[in-house]
Amino acid sequence: MLRVEDAQVPVDFSPELISKFDDIVSRYPKGKQKSGLLPILHLVQAEFGWVSVPAMDKVAAYLEILPIEVYEVASFYTMYFLRPQGKYVLEVCRTSGCCLVGAEKIMDHIEQKLGVPEGEVTADGLFSWRGVECLAACGFGPVLQIGPEYTFYENLTNDSVDKLITDLTAKAKN
Amino acid sequence: MGRKLLLEHINVPGINTFDVYRSKGGYASVEKAIKTMSPDAIVEEVKKSGLRGRGGAGFPTGMKWSFLAKPEGVARYLVCNADESEPGTFKDRYLMTYIPHLLIEGMIVSSFALGANTSFIYVRGEMMPQIRILEKAIAEAKAKGFLGKNILGSGYDLELYVQPGGGAYICGEETALLESLEGKRGNPRIKPPFPAIAGLYGCPTVVNNVESIAAVVPIVNEGGDEYAKLGIGRSTGTKLISAGGNLKKPGVYEIDLGLPVEEFIYSDEYCGGIANGKRLKAVVAGGSSVPILPANLILKTVNNEPRLMSYESLSDGGFVSGTMLGSGGFIAYDEDACIVRNTWNFARFYHHESCGQCSPCREGTGWMEKVLHRLEYGHGRQSDMDLLVDISKKIEGNTICPLGDAAAWPVASAIRHFRDEFEWHVTNASEATTRNYGLAHYADPLPKLETA
Numbered sequence: 036m037l038r039v040e041d042a043q044v045p046v047d048f049s050p051e052l053i054s055k056f057d058d059i060v061s062r063y064p065k066g067k068q069k070s071g072l073l074p075i076l077h078l079v080q081a082e083f084g085w086v087s088v089p090a091m092d093k094v095a096a097y098l099e100i101l102p103i104e105v106y107e108v109a110s111f112y113t114m115y116f117l118r119p120q121g122k123y124v125l126e127v128c129r130t131s132g133c134c135l136v137g138a139e140k141i142m143d144h145i146e147q148k149l150g151v152p153e154g155e156v157t158a159d160g161l162f163s164w165r166g167v168e169c170l171a172a173c174g175f176g177p178v179l180q181i182g183p184e185y186t187f188y189e190n191l192t193n194d195s196v197d198k199l200i201t202d203l204t205a206k207a208k209n
Numbered sequence: 210m211g212r213k214l215l216l217e218h219i220n221v222p223g224i225n226t227f228d229v230y231r232s233k234g235g236y237a238s239v240e241k242a243i244k245t246m247s248p249d250a251i252v253e254e255v256k257k258s259g260l261r262g263r264g265g266a267g268f269p270t271g272m273k274w275s276f277l278a279k280p281e282g283v284a285r286y287l288v289c290n291a292d293e294s295e296p297g298t299f300k301d302r303y304l305m306t307y308i309p310h311l312l313i314e315g316m317i318v319s320s321f322a323l324g325a326n327t328s329f330i331y332v333r334g335e336m337m338p339q340i341r342i343l344e345k346a347i348a349e350a351k352a353k354g355f356l357g358k359n360i361l362g363s364g365y366d367l368e369l370y371v372q373p374g375g376g377a378y379i380c381g382e383e384t385a386l387l388e389s390l391e392g393k394r395g396n397p398r399i400k401p402p403f404p405a406i407a408g409l410y411g412c413p414t415v416v417n418n419v420e421s422i423a424a425v426v427p428i429v430n431e432g433g434d435e436y437a438k439l440g441i442g443r444s445t446g447t448k449l450i451s452a453g454g455n456l457k458k459p460g461v462y463e464i465d466l467g468l469p470v471e472e473f474i475y476s477d478e479y480c481g482g483i484a485n486g487k488r489l490k491a492v493v494a495g496g497s498s499v500p501i502l503p504a505n506l507i508l509k510t511v512n513n514e515p516r517l518m519s520y521e522s523l524s525d526g527g528f529v530s531g532t533m534l535g536s537g538g539f540i541a542y543d544e545d546a547c548i549v550r551n552t553w554n555f556a557r558f559y560h561h562e563s564c565g566q567c568s569p570c571r572e573g574t575g576w577m578e579k580v581l582h583r584l585e586y587g588h589g590r591q592s593d594m595d596l597l598v599d600i601s602k603k604i605e606g607n608t609i610c611p612l613g614d615a616a617a618w619p620v621a622s623a624i625r626h627f628r629d630e631f632e633w634h635v636t637n638a639s640e641a642t643t644r645n646y647g648l649a650h651y652a653d654p655l656p657k658l659e660t661a
Contacts, residue, residue, distance in 0.1 A: 064327075067391070067410055069391065069392035070390060070391055071392065073334070073372070073373060073375045073389065076375070111377065111564075112334070112375025113375070113376035113377065114335065114375050115375060130296045130558055131493075131497060131540060131558075132296060132453040134551075134554055135453075135546060136454075136455075167335075167376075168294070168558050168562060169294050169295070169378070169558065171294055171299045171302050171333070172299050173296065173299050173453030173459070173538065174453040174461070184337055184338070185335055185336070187338065
């Protein structure tokens with residue numbers, strides 16, 4: 036659940052981040068800077084783990100557009116998290132090709148392994164998981180991806196999922 | 210074995226780098242086009258090639274290019290549609306991952322032909338690794354003088370950028386893609402005006418699929434006539450087919466159009482047959498949006514001739530007994546696959562991905578999903594199949610973009626060909642027998658097929 040305090044946390048865009056915004060906006064014709072909205076929201080999410088209202092307001096100010104123009108985009112596309120997530124979000128493809136080769140069983144296994152239902156965050160804050168629609172890797176299913184790099188894992192088995200979770204847990208602690 | 214025009218060098222180590230790609234003849238089409246051909250001559254070669262849009266619609270690419278308006282003093286754009294997210298389709302991801310320079314090369318030649326000085330590759334946001342691969346390849350090409358100002362000393366300037374999407378299947382529709390590229394929700398625009406007249410920022414724009422743009426490279430290198438010699442009839446050239454589901458050897462294959470479907474499924478050169486010694490039950494031949502066909506109809510046309518992998522042969526018989534080549538997303542279902550569950554899976558997908566702009570699609574896809582869910586989970590009614598067909602008819606053709614059709618066809622075709630299985634679910638399915646894609650709960654429904 037989104038907590039009020041999460042939504043209120045002010046964000047600060049570093050000069051490095053702003054510089055990346057500038058680079059993106061330079062690609063478009065003068066006056067068409069709104070084209071940078073999707074890539075900029077990706078950068079914000081990679082930096083903060085999700086896209087909060089204060090962050091969206093700052094993006095709107097940067098792009099010189101209305102905040103509602105940012106909200107409507109962030110809420111339309113599935114990749115933007117509008118509430119805090121685990122450090123690692125396991126996104127499992129749940130569409131036909133992957134389901135034919137066991138994606139639903141993999142999702143059951145992940146739920147059991149992490150002990151949280153779809154969309155919720157583990158107590159240690161490390162993981163959340165969800166089913167997503169076709170990830171365009173139907174020949175190599177079941178597959179999952181993990182942002183912000185969207186690293187891809189193919190031909191999943193219960194064992195490979197266990198190892199992945201173990202490795203990520205160790206990585207987070209080091 | 211067919212000719213490999215796109216994937217010939219796919220297994221060469223380092224082919225993702227400029228130097229290795231160049232050593233294999235890469236970027237020759239840019240040199241030929243910019244130094245020896247006029248933009249109109251390139252468009253003419255693409256017309257001669259008979260190349261049809263490889264994203265799914267199959268519209269002639271050269272004709273699409275020739276519609277581009279050319280008003281004085283107005284920018285023109287080429288936008289590559291790399292928002293691959295049609296269930297069953299993964300060829301563009303493969304191509305961009307392993308041989309990114311082929312796409313870059315095609316973008317340069319195509320941009321030159323269309324008079325675009327700024328071009329975009331709109332990649333679905335989930336493909337961040339591919340976005341990084343493309344950005345690196347663009348930087349390499351620019352450093353070697355194939356992009357940027359005064360390409361190869363010709364006076365032609367081109368900037369090429371990669372734009373990530375935000376995760377929305379609808380952005381594969383060209384006008385929704387342009388809306389998204391302008392930083393908006395991916396709501397399709399009403400056509401006309403078509404993008405060729407008013408596209409990105411209201412300027413004349415061509416939107417082409419990754420594979421279509423890559424195919425421009427061999428067309429320019431070898432000539433449109435040579436390309437047109439490959440394939441069969443009006444299905445010219447080669448096609449990337451992404452094969453998934455219950456196949457022994459799933460993967461991306463480049464075929465000459467006209468290859469028999471049976472050979473594609475069963476020969477060792479391609480998919481090697483059905484996994485685990487099972488029988489083939491059904492096939493979705495061109496991505497989830499095309500009608501599903503039972504095994505006997507995917508292997509033979511209405512006239513009992515071998516079905517071929519081509520636009521015409523696959524659609525032979527219309528939607529009663531045929532389907533479409535679409536994007537080449539080929540999903541095979543073995544005898545254990547549950548058609549009801551799969552149809553529900555597709556319906557959920559389209560409901561999830563409907564942009565919500567048109568009422569028939571917004572409401573109808575959700576309604577179909579609910580009815581299919583109750584059928585799958587043991588709460589179905591005998592009238593549900595007629596209800597689903599009725600809903601699908603009310604969506605089809607009544608929406609701004611083709612997503613409504615794409616949602617309707619899989620449901621209508623599944624009921625048309627597998628009605629017995631749906632009816633069986635009404636009386637026999639239950640919560641306890643679902644959550645399993647296998648068909649353990651459904652007694653042998655299949656006619657005994659004798660296949661190769």
